[in-house]
Amino acid sequence: MILRRVGLRLARSLGSAKYPGALSSYIQHQLSTAGRLNGVARAYIRYNSTRSTVIQLLNNIGSKREVEQYLRYFTSVDSQQFAVIKVGGAIITQNLNELASSLAFLNHVGLFPIVLHGTGPQINEILEAEGVVPEYIDGIRITDSKTMSVVRRCFLEQNLKLVDALEKQGVRARPITGGVFTAEYLDKDKYQLVGKIKKVDNTPIEASIQAGALPILTSLAETPDGQILNVNADVAAGELARVIQPLKIVYLNEKGGLIHGESGEKISVINLDEEYDSLMKQPWVKYGTKLKIKEIRDLLMHLPRSSSVAIISTGDLQKELFTDSGAGTMIRRGYKLLTRDRLDQFESVDAFKNALVEDPFFNGSTELVNSYVDSLNYAKFKAYADEPFEAVAVVKEIDSDIPVLDKFVASKDGWQNNVADNVWSALRSDKSSLQWVVPEDSERASWFFDRADGSFVKNGKILFWYGVESADTITKMIKDFSKTVPQSASSRLRPSQPRLYSTLARPDIGRIVNKRGAKRYSSSSTKKARVALIGARGYTGQNLISLINKHPYLEVVHVSSRELAGKDVEGYTKSAVKYENLQVEDVARLEKEGSVDMWVMALPNGVCKPFVNAIGDVRGNGAIVDLSADYRFDNTWIYGLPELNDRTVIAKAKSVANPGCYATGSQLAIAPLLHYVSGQPTIFGVSGYSGAGTKPSPKNDIKFLNDNLIPYTLTDHIHEREVSTRLGTNVSFIPHVGQWFQGITLTISIPLKKHLSSKDVRNIYEEKYAGEPLVQVTQDIPLVRDIAGKHGVVIGGFGVHSSQPRVVVVATIDNLLKGAATQCVQNINLMLGYDELAGITLT
Structure with missing residues (x-):
């Protein structure tokens, strides 16, 4: 009963999430199932598994379309x-453990991937x-009888190792080491005991899945x-897939x-129908x-067009299966793309019209569609x-320097299969440049945000653009757009795009979002907000109080220090505010x-949990920013x-x-080069x-400290x-304390996959942080004495080794400002809509 109450509370708490129905129903279904299991222990395991699954799923899904895609897979496809x-x-x-965890996740959400493994290295x-x-010979292992005995032994050992790892994750798994592939000799004289698959019997696979x-x-074979x-x-995997x-x-x-x-870069997507011929002519496409690529194309030609091949790392398995952005390399057949600038060039104008009917503007009216097509x-x-x-997309050249995307329409399959x-x-x-308008409440607004350089919001409509550098041109676009938008209550900026930034515009005009301008997220909110600081005795608390004192909308109402x-x-x-000694029950009451x-929460590590729990138990309107490390690794909190x-x-x-001070500087200094990192960066x-x-x-x-430098926590620092x-790559970190009061200097050695010039590296950083007002990129080596009392981060130096990448x-x-208090205020501003x-005064 306790388990069920906790689980239902979790389900209800997800009611305020973006997609409450499916997730809440899923939790309640799991809890109902758990209630029928024998023993409290098994029910408790199932509940914890469910909770972990839901959190992991929420972390991997980023848009409504992605949820729809997952639900579509889950409800309409046979498990096998x-x-x-x-x-x-x-x-x-x-x-092994990472692989087992990823496969366990798929199984916990009701899916049964068929896993086939090799054992070459062993x-x-x-x-x-x-x-x-x-x-x-020709990349095929010659397998004599002695080698076959090793092959068979290795396959059995590795198979049982994976099965055992899965069962430790609470997942039932069945080893199938034979009976699926029937083969004949590929070439007995040449390769000996190497087979060519002639038949696949999926009966053992179906039996395994039916048994759960x-x-x-x-x-x-x-x-x-x-x-x-x-x-x-x-x-074998290809033959099985056929x-x-x-x-x-x-x-x-x-x-x-x-x-x-x-380029040395990972290829994201290959659309074979469109790219295969040109890709195979590339000089670097050779050998393996x-x-x-040829084998994958041959395989996909025998599968439905909705099928695709993904080449990814183990850690990206869930991302590939449950997000549009995917991971690694995705290969699909796709379709050849058509471009037409006259109606008589269409093989079927009716097919073009049928596609346009999907546009909400036409509301399903074929009459309106016919009229629109005739106007072309x-x-x-x-x-x-x-x-x-x-x-389908239609771009019009109008009386403007910037072409207009007049229509962009995709069917459900078009969105979900990435045809769009x-x-x-x-x-x-x-x-090279384009402008277009989308209703603010469109479920595809976030998709367009991802593809725009900037946008302007007014009265429920969003003007998007890309490739427009001139401020005068942007101003003219906005004025022309504003004339077409009916006057009504002002609209809000829809927060649906990753890394969405905005600058303030006149409230009677709207709000501009421009990725190439100052990268700031803002809202029209001017409502005063009341802030309570728990544990404000230290330097960070003092700096935070000073910042709030200068803030136009924040007011301190409680400051707790024993x-x-x-x-x-x-x-x-x-106002007159005195320090208080607030207890957990006081915090709960105020909330x-x-x-x-x-x-x-400005408390030392490991102290604030009782206060956080008290707020969570009675959860009113109060939000929390924690300055300690207690929740930086908790997936239920936002970093x-x-x-x-x-x-x-x-x-x-x-x-x-709130991130740590060293961690903030280190991440900002390494992140732009993540795609180039080949080993473990070292941070001094x-x-x-x-x-x-x-x-x-x-x-x-x-x-x-006088004339001294103190190393400490030489390994395993938090x-x-x-x-x-956070970066997804291991780093080495060696912290020290110097004899100055505030400010951090970080010297970071980053191994690269290939040689880059100092200029190349600097350009990468300048592009990454273009428009970020709190990040300054310089060719010079930044000095710690120049950062004290400043709100941002300075990154520079960019010394490239002469003989190694x-x-x-x-x-x-x-460390007290952008490393703590300034970043806290940034987060508060975002959370409260300022x-x-x-x-934060930029100096």
Whole structure:
């Protein structure tokens, strides 16, 4: 009963989430199932599993369309048709737990991927230990009887290892090491015991799924008379997919995708019908890459067009399956794209009209569609579409310097199968600049936000544009747009796009969002907000009080400090406020009464949980920003680093974990080069002694620090874990304390995949932080003495090693301001709907 009450509370709490119905129903279904299990322990495990699954799902899904896509997969596809996942042998050796966790997640949401694994590295290791050199012809392993005994043993060992790892995750799994593939000899004289698959029997797979177990297959095959043959795992996965016809075929590898041979970048998407011929002519497409692309094309030609192949890393499996952005390299057939600038060029004008009926503007009226299409006979236009017209765009040249996207329409399949993205890519490569208008309440508004350089919102309409640099041109577009928008109550800026920024415009005109301008998220809110600080005795608390004192809308109503209770809060002049010694029950009462709009936890690590729990238990209107490290690794909290994280998610959050000072500077200094990082960056950091707090210690003892530098926490510092977790790559961090009061300097050595010049590196940083008012990029080496008392971060140096691909970057940050108090105010502003830099004076 307790379990059920807790679970239903979780379900109800998700009622305010973006998609409450499906998720809440899913939780209640799981809880109902849990109630029928034998024993409280099993029910408790199921509840924890459900809760973890929901949190993980919410973290991986970012838009309504992505949720629809997941629900579509979940409800309309036979379980065994969801995905075939081929796992390389090296993955089982190096990433077993991560692989098991990802597969367990899929199973917990009701899906049964068919897993087929290889064991190449393990075979080679054993053969080499026995003094046998592996032999290959045309990339195929020659398998004699001795090698086959090793192959079979390795397959059985690795299969059981994966099954055991899954069962430890609470997932039923069934080893299927034979009986699926029937084969004949590929070439007995040449390759010996190597098979060519002639038949796939999916009966053992179906039986496994019907029994509620994930099927875990090897690529071993048998001849009709029972001789075991070795088959390449990639080939076996392809043959299996031809029979199963899944939505996804996933190849897990260490590189996480196909790498472009010239740029060194990971290829995101390949649309075969459009790109195959030109791709195969590229000089870098050769050998194994050429063979793999050809084999994948041959496979996809035998599958429905909705099927696709993904080549990804283990950690990106959920992202690939449940987000539009995906991960690694996705290969699909797609369709050839059409462009037409006259109606008589269309093979079927009726197909064009049928596609346009999907536009909400026409409200399903064929009469209106016919009238619109007829009007194109007298207009200068260009239409873009895929062959079956799943997505259509119409661009008009009008009396403006910037062409107008007049229509962009896609069917449900067009959106979910990324056809809309293909059409947009063709349009974008053809038109260097464009403007268009979308209703603010459109469910596709976030999709358009992602593809725009800027936007302007007025009275329920959004004007978007890209490729427009001239301020005069933007002003004219806005004026022309404003004339067409009926006057009504002012609208709000819809926070649906990742990394959405805005600058304030006149309230009678609207609001501008411009990625190339000052990157600030703002709202028209001017409502006063009441702030309570819990634990404000330290340096950060003092700086926070000073910032709030200058803030146009924030007011301090409570400041809690046990040591200072009863004394006046110095530095705050808006009203007379005294320090209090607030207890947990006081905080709960104030939250229940609605007396506080924003709680700031400025307590040491490991102390604030009782206060946070008290607020959560009675949850009124109060939001929380925590300055400690207690919730930086909690997926239910939002991580508040606006320059790198999703500002709109912060804006909607009720609980935000403020990043650490070292962690903020380090992440901002490494993030622009993430795509180029080939190893583990090393961070040498030195902080002023204010970072050691006010409690006396050698690290803030001025005499001890004189002519001294103190290393501390040489390994496993909390900020090392924080930076590694947030960047998704391991870093080494070595902190020190210097003899100055405030400010941090970070010298970071970053190994690169390829040589970049100092200028190249600087350009990457300038592009990444263009328009970020709190991040300054300079070619010079920034000095810590210049950052003290400043709100931002300075990044520079960019020293490139002469003989190896390695760059050294230097960053400085004030640990008390952007490293703590300033960033806290940024997050408060976003959460309460103010201009992001309200109360923060740029100097």
